[in-house]
Amino acid sequence: MKNRFLTPFRYPPAAGGFCLGLAVFLCASATAQELLKNGNFESPFPVSDPTAGWAVVFPGGADGGPADWAIAGQSTEASAGGGGHGAQLRPNNWGTVHAYFRQVVTNLTEGASYTLNIQKMKAGFQYADDPAKAKIYTCMISGSSSNAVHGYLLSSGPFSLTITCDASRQIEVQLHNFKRWMSNENAEDMKHAKASGWWDNLSLQLTP
Numbered sequence: 001m002k003n004r005f006l007t008p009f010r011y012p013p014a015a016g017g018f019c020l021g022l023a024v025f026l027c028a029s030a031t032a033q034e035l036l037k038n039g040n041f042e043s044p045f046p047v048s049d050p051t052a053g054w055a056v057v058f059p060g061g062a063d064g065g066p067a068d069w070a071i072a073g074q075s076t077e078a079s080a081g082g083g084g085h086g087a088q089l090r091p092n093n094w095g096t097v098h099a100y101f102r103q104v105v106t107n108l109t110e111g112a113s114y115t116l117n118i119q120k121m122k123a124g125f126q127y128a129d130d131p132a133k134a135k136i137y138t139c140m141i142s143g144s145s146s147n148a149v150h151g152y153l154l155s156s157g158p159f160s161l162t163i164t165c166d167a168s169r170q171i172e173v174q175l176h177n178f179k180r181w182m183s184n185e186n187a188e189d190m191k192h193a194k195a196s197g198w199w200d201n202l203s204l205q206l207t208p
Helices: 013-030
Strands: 055-057 069-075 086-091 097-105 113-123 134-142 145-151 159-164 171-179 197-206
Touching: 069 097, 086 097, 086 171, 113 134, 113 145, 113 171, 134 159, 134 197, 145 159, 171 197
Parallel strands: none
Antiparallel strands: 055 097, 069 086, 086 197, 097 171, 113 159, 113 197, 134 145, 134 171
């Protein structure tokens, strides 16, 4: 994007200072506001209130509960770069399990378009390339509308999603790991231990 700079030497000092200040203000206003909380996952989570950050959901029933997950929160392994943190969901058994992180962004503009950028979303195992066995994915929901993108073993991103905000003036972002029952596991090849989903550096902003 080209920046246009005012030239204060063409004006008296007072007017020049005013115009330069106006240019700085307009540039700052043009910078998109970040709407997600803890999108880089460096602050501790999950939290209890999804409007305050990333909460975790265990659907229960046939999809299992909290005891079926070895990791459901912050980890260094999930980081997009060295030394940081990311979000990780890793099951601890061979059965069918499902969990997801969710965050609800409020006070948005009805009818406006919002874009979610994901710098890293990666599956840790080969079965993510077969949706019948496992799914690592991110989705956005606003009212009855939704949009989703899947993660795979050989690509970590970046990914992008866009949605129009409905009358609720809310958008929910969800990060899912759904793993089906896996047979023939043994001590040398614990398939579930490879079934992580990793996310890092998410950003939600008003679409330019």
